[in-house]
Amino acid sequence: IRLCQNHPEYNIVNFDCLDYCSCIANLEEVASLPNYKFVKGDITSSDLVTYVLREENIDTIMHFAAQTHVDNSFGNSFQFTHNNIFGTHVLLESAKLCPSIKRFIHVSTDEVYGEGEDFETDPMKETHILEPTNPYAATKAGAEFLVKSYHRSFDLPIIITRGNNVYGPHQYPEKMIPKFANQLLRGRAVTLHGDGSNTRNFLYVKDVAAAFDCILHKGKIGEIYNIGGSNELPNVEVAKQIMKCLGLEARQEELITFVPDRMFNDLRYTINCSKLHALGWTETTPWEEGLKSTVEWYKEFTSRYGNIDSALVAHPRQGMKQN
Numbered sequence: 001i002r003l004c005q006n007h008p009e010y011n012i013v014n015f016d017c018l019d020y021c022s023c024i025a026n027l028e029e030v031a032s033l034p035n036y037k038f039v040k041g042d043i044t045s046s047d048l049v050t051y052v053l054r055e056e057n058i059d060t061i062m063h064f065a066a067q068t069h070v071d072n073s074f075g076n077s078f079q080f081t082h083n084n085i086f087g088t089h090v091l092l093e094s095a096k097l098c099p100s101i102k103r104f105i106h107v108s109t110d111e112v113y114g115e116g117e118d119f120e121t122d123p124m125k126e127t128h129i130l131e132p133t134n135p136y137a138a139t140k141a142g143a144e145f146l147v148k149s150y151h152r153s154f155d156l157p158i159i160i161t162r163g164n165n166v167y168g169p170h171q172y173p174e175k176m177i178p179k180f181a182n183q184l185l186r187g188r189a190v191t192l193h194g195d196g197s198n199t200r201n202f203l204y205v206k207d208v209a210a211a212f213d214c215i216l217h218k219g220k221i222g223e224i225y226n227i228g229g230s231n232e233l234p235n236v237e238v239a240k241q242i243m244k245c246l247g248l249e250a251r252q253e254e255l256i257t258f259v260p261d262r263m264f265n266d267l268r269y270t271i272n273c274s275k276l277h278a279l280g281w282t283e284t285t286p287w288e289e290g291l292k293s294t295v296e297w298y299k300e301f302t303s304r305y306g307n308i309d310s311a312l313v314a315h316p317r318q319g320m321k322q323n
Contacts, residue, residue, distance in 0.1 A: 002209040003216075004030040011035050013056050015049075016065070017042045021172035025304045043087040046094060053098040060103045062212065063091055066140065077135035084139035085146065092150045104158045105215065106147045110201075110228070110269040111137035112162060123272035126162070126224040151222060159219045161212070163227035164271065168205030168290060169297035174311040176235065177202070177291070180242050181298045183312055184255065191314040194261035196236030199268040203229035204290035207283050214281040225279075226271040231287040241288075245295040259314040 004012050012030075016022060018040055030036045037056070041048045043065050052058070067083045088106070095101045113124045114131030132138040150156040167177045180190040211227045219225060233241075239256060243249050302308070310316060 001027065001030050002206075002213060004033050004036045006213070008033075008035055011056065012037070013052065013058065014038045015041050015043070015052060019067075021174065023170070023172070023304055026170040044082065044090055046090045049090055049094040050097065053094055053101070057100050058098065059100050060105070060216070061091060061095055061101065062105045062107070062216070063088065064107045066107075066143075067136070077139075080136055080139045081142075084136075085142045088143040089146055092146060092156065096150060096154050096156055102157055103216070103221070104147070104150075104156055105212070105219070106144065106158060106160045107212075108144050108160055108162045109137065109140050110162050110164055110226070110271050112141040112144060113269065113271070115267050115269075121268075121270060123228075123270045124226075125272045126226055126275060157221045159215060159221060160224040161215060161227055162224065162271065163208065163211075164201040164203045164229050164269065166205055166208050167202050168208075168294050169301070170205070172311065173298070173302065173305060173308045174316050176200075177238065177242065177294060178298055178302075179312060180239050181246070181295050182302055182308065184243060184246055184248060185299065185302070186312070188312070189255045189257040190239045190242075191257055191259045192235055192239060193259060193314075195258060196239070196256075197234050199232050199234050200238075201229050201232040201269060201271075202238075202287065202290075203227065203231070203283065204285035204294075207285050210284070211276060211281050214276070214279050218279045223275070225276045226273045227276060228271040228273040229283050232268065232270065233287075241291060242295060245292050 003010060012035055014027070014037070016038070018024065024038070027038070031038070039052055041052065043049060053061075065083070065087060067080050092104070095104050110124075111134070112130045112132050113128050114133050114137070130141045130144070132141045144160060147158050147160060151158045167175070171178050173179050173182045183190050207229065208227060215225055236256070240249070240252055243252055243255060248255060
């Protein structure tokens with residue numbers, strides 16, 4: 001949306017398979033723009049990817065596509081390997097064979113670093129060793145190594161990003177903030193994993209988009225950039241602040257339930273973003289403002305996702321094919 005609106009001179013092709021968590025209505029505000037095109041396709045389909053890259057004369061790939069929900073990766077995780085590793089490999093090979101490609105931006109996650117062992121741990125820089133602790137993070141780390149190999153072997157012009165948790169409008173309600181908001185909007189208690197003390201650093205989606213805009217135009221080929229915010233909060237505190245946005249703070253005790261934790265739940269992720277700041281990017285959305293606008297959006301637009309009951313259970317397995 002940001003690129004389509006800010007850069008009418010760019011032709012933007014949105015390539016997406018419309019999986020269970022997709023919502024085409026989220027793009028209504030750019031759907032009619034002359035510089036926007038939607039192509040329904042799977043990144044694991046080599047012939048289609050190659051055709052689209054050549055037919056549309058693509059010069060830049062921004063590879064956001066992935067299965068991302070950690071809860072799902074503790075179930076049947078083969079799909080994560082298929083989509084996140086094999087899908088990335090297909091994109092890389094197609095990009096290698098496409099003469100118009102000038103930049104391949106691979107979107108990874110802070111989870112590839114593994115757990116921040118305690119609250120005294122220094123923020124992790126881009127040179128930190130990768131030690132993923134769950135199948136999702138492991139597939140994202142594996143994909144990164146493929147990306148790096150294509151840069152070294154074939155001189156593919158790559159950039160890698162590793163980001164904190166994103167929140168904001170348009171996010172499918174299996175993620176924590178929209179999930180808690182929707183549980184509360186339905187009169188249910190929120191379902192906190194473990195004792196709720198695990199922390200995450202949250203970054204508002206418009207700040208994330210601004211970061212990618214900055215990296216697209218100023219990032220150096222071959223580099224890795226952390227994308228992080230300054231809103232590290234325990235999950236239980238996030239739940240309480242969502243209740244405050246909904247005027248439910250007086251009912252906190254009855255509206256919080258603790259459920260069994262994940263198989264392994266990283267204590268925290270903390271990343272050093274000085275490389276990105278040096279390019280000129282800074283976080284601009286205060287946490288309270290971003291959270292309020294997010295909750296308000298879900299009050300108005302959650303219906304566009306249809307029936308989301310399966311996303312609001314304590315440990316969702318939505319979209320997972322069973323063997």
